[in-house]
Amino acid sequence: PLDPDAMFKQGFLNDVYNERPSKDVFTRFPPEPNGFLHIGHAKAIAVNFGFARHHGGKCYLRFDDTNPEAEEEIYFIAIEEMVRWLGFEPYKITYSSDNFDLLYELAEKLIMLDKAYVCHCGDDELKLQRGGEKGTTPRYRCKHAEQMPEENLQKFRDMRDGKYKPREAFLRMKQDITDGNPQMWDLAAYRVLDKPHHRTGDKWKIYPTYDFTHSLCDSFEGITHSLCTTEFFLSRTSYEWLNKQLVEFQPMQREYGRLSIQGSVLSKRKLKELVDKKYVRGWDDPRLHTLIAVRRRGVPPGAILEFVNELGVTTTNSIIQFSRFEQTIRRYLERTVPRLMLVLDPVPVVIEDADEFDGTELTAPFSPKNPAMGDHKIKFTRTVYIDRSDFREVDSKDYFRLAPGKTVGLLQAPFPIKATSFTKDEATGKVTEVRAVFDRETKKPKTFIQWVAAGEGAGSRKCEVRLYNTLFKADNPAAAEGGYLNDINPESEIIYPDAVIESGFDEVRRRAPWPEAAGEDKLGKGGKESVRFQGMRVAYFALDSDSTDDKIVLNRIVSLKEDKEK
Numbered sequence: 001p002l003d004p005d006a007m008f009k010q011g012f013l014n015d016v017y018n019e020r021p022s023k024d025v026f027t028r029f030p031p032e033p034n035g036f037l038h039i040g041h042a043k044a045i046a047v048n049f050g051f052a053r054h055h056g057g058k059c060y061l062r063f064d065d066t067n068p069e070a071e072e073e074i075y076f077i078a079i080e081e082m083v084r085w086l087g088f089e090p091y092k093i094t095y096s097s098d099n100f101d102l103l104y105e106l107a108e109k110l111i112m113l114d115k116a117y118v119c120h121c122g123d124d125e126l127k128l129q130r131g132g133e134k135g136t137t138p139r140y141r142c143k144h145a146e147q148m149p150e151e152n153l154q155k156f157r158d159m160r161d162g163k164y165k166p167r168e169a170f171l172r173m174k175q176d177i178t179d180g181n182p183q184m185w186d187l188a189a190y191r192v193l194d195k196p197h198h199r200t201g202d203k204w205k206i207y208p209t210y211d212f213t214h215s216l217c218d219s220f221e222g223i224t225h226s227l228c229t230t231e232f233f234l235s236r237t238s239y240e241w242l243n244k245q246l247v248e249f250q251p252m253q254r255e256y257g258r259l260s261i262q263g264s265v266l267s268k269r270k271l272k273e274l275v276d277k278k279y280v281r282g283w284d285d286p287r288l289h290t291l292i293a294v295r296r297r298g299v300p301p302g303a304i305l306e307f308v309n310e311l312g313v314t315t316t317n318s319i320i321q322f323s324r325f326e327q328t329i330r331r332y333l334e335r336t337v338p339r340l341m342l343v344l345d346p347v348p349v350v351i352e353d354a355d356e357f358d359g360t361e362l363t364a365p366f367s368p369k370n371p372a373m374g375d376h377k378i379k380f381t382r383t384v385y386i387d388r389s390d391f392r393e394v395d396s397k398d399y400f401r402l403a404p405g406k407t408v409g410l411l412q413a414p415f416p417i418k419a420t421s422f423t424k425d426e427a428t429g430k431v432t433e434v435r436a437v438f439d440r441e442t443k444k445p446k447t448f449i450q451w452v453a454a455g456e457g458a459g460s461r462k463c464e465v466r467l468y469n470t471l472f473k474a475d476n477p478a479a480a481e482g483g484y485l486n487d488i489n490p491e492s493e494i495i496y497p498d499a500v501i502e503s504g505f506d507e508v509r510r511r512a513p514w515p516e517a518a519g520e521d522k523l524g525k526g527g528k529e530s531v532r533f534q535g536m537r538v539a540y541f542a543l544d545s546d547s548t549d550d551k552i553v554l555n556r557i558v559s560l561k562e563d564k565e566k
């Protein structure tokens with residue numbers, strides 16, 4: 001496998017480090033607590049926390065909580081949980097709002113430096129100042145830019161004291177409107193907003209903007225490498241400008257490309273609609289691409305990190321097919337999880353001459369490829385369940401599983417079996433039982449199939465299995481006719497309510513997460529989703545959070561092989 005630190009040793013992140021090599025690397029992951037994190041954020045977490053870890057530095061988790069309108073308590077909790085789930089420990093958890101007093105002081109300082117002014121212009125006027133509709137008319141400053149610092153200071157204090165309504169006044173930085181970069185055209189620094197803040201209560205009636213807050217907070221925390229996504233490229237100039245006016249320590253901002261999954265619906269509004277209208281089971285529905293959903297589905301955190309590492313970090317945005325992500329997950333699971341026998345749609349097979357083996361204990365390895373995973377005992381029984389799809393009523397030459405007169409191997413079993421007859425429910429047309437005998441002659445059947453022992457003492461368990469396919473039919477559901485809700489794939493979730501799993505499941509559950517999985521022993525402890533296994537010949541599965549001691553619910557994480565059709 002690829003060196004897990006490859007992305008820090010070469011390319012973009014290595015260059016960024018070399019621009020400012022430091023013994024004390026400080027980075028930060030600065031989410032706005034206004035929604036659940038998604039797969040793209042996993043890249044930001046891997047980049048920021050990973051960069052610090054790789055260079056022996058420290059990474060803050062900083063909640064960028066400057067907009068009380070959009071922020072909610074549950075998001076703070078969920079975000080921190082996801083960072084830890086991915087295996088990172090924040091050096092400190094901080095909040096932009098911790099600095100509201102200091103930011104306010106610096107805003108006054110900026111005013112007194114004649115580098116900020118209180119403006120009363122509306123949106124239409126601002127547009128004209130910035131070059132009109134097409135940006136082709138000359139840019140200019142409004143008369144408020146000529147106010148004296150003392151006047152601006154008074155007005156700013158009035159803003160603070162609630163003497164203006166929202167939009168009646170805002171503080172603007174006095175940058176350089178002759179610069180070709182729009183981020184230098186006197187950006188907003190503070191806005192009037194009479195909304196209580198979850199940490200500062202109703203202390204503030206004005207709140208700082210991202211452009212004013214971010215660079216200063218980076219400086220306060222001594223961030224050496226402020227890594228953000230490329231849409232902030234032009235903001236780098238204003239970022240540096242502001243820090244130069246006001247603070248000693250100058251952090252360095254550099255921009256990397258965003259990660260998106262093709263066709264993935266991530267906007268909060270759309271996700272909320274899917275949840276509210278019950279198209280999905282919740283914000284953590286395994287078909288969604290929020291990180292809580294990816295976790296519930298059973299994707300190991302290590303596989304996500306491996307995926308980010310494999311893609312590498314550059315300055316281009318990448319839109320990746322979900323199938324490519326699945327490919328990495330599959331490879332990761334292949335080497336890290338045990339194997340068990342699971343039958344989705346069971347049909348009983350009575351092996352008429354198996355009396356002497358009824359109840360015999362067999363030894364099954366947890367992984368034929370990795371003996372270190374050990375083995376476990378399973379009981380063989382005279383009646384076993386096989387999957388409906390492994391039996392055919394009529395044999396044919398190019399078919400190699402069970403059919404009348406045809407022999408198939410049963411994994412680990414004493415002998416292959418040959419079907420002799422079957423019974424059918426006339427009403428449903430479904431096969432209800434197959435009769436078979438041991439085929440003691442055939443040493444090497446063409447195919448071996450999985451089976452699960454039947455009967456009380458066998459230790460097998462019933463379970464509900466949920467298979468997932470893409471939630472939407474189109475690659476770009478947003479562009480689908482009638483909108484994305486019209487594009488829901490009716491087969492996005494297929495449920496097998498009567499599946500059966502072999503007795504080894506109990507041990508797999510007890511031992512999860514399997515220490516053989518790279519680094520996995522430290523990660524995601526305790527979560528049901530860390531009970532993962534390969535259902536031989538079926539797919540990779542994880543225990544769903546809906547499970548109880550009595551009821552097993554399994555999610556398909558990924559199929560064993562890439563699906564050709566969707």
Ligand code: ATP
Nearest residue numbers: 030031032035040041043044228229257258259260
């Ligand atoms: P979204 O609008 O998707 O929620 P955002 O840009 O608002 O994303 P924040 O919640 O503020 O994101 O994100 C915290 C950090 O995560 C930011 O530094 C942001 O650049 C980064 N980030 C967000 N989305 C992605 C992505 N798709 N790929 C890589 N990094 C991302």
Ligand code: MG
Nearest residue numbers: 031032034035
């Ligand atoms: Mg966001």
Ligand code: MG
Nearest residue numbers: 031032034064
């Ligand atoms: Mg944001």
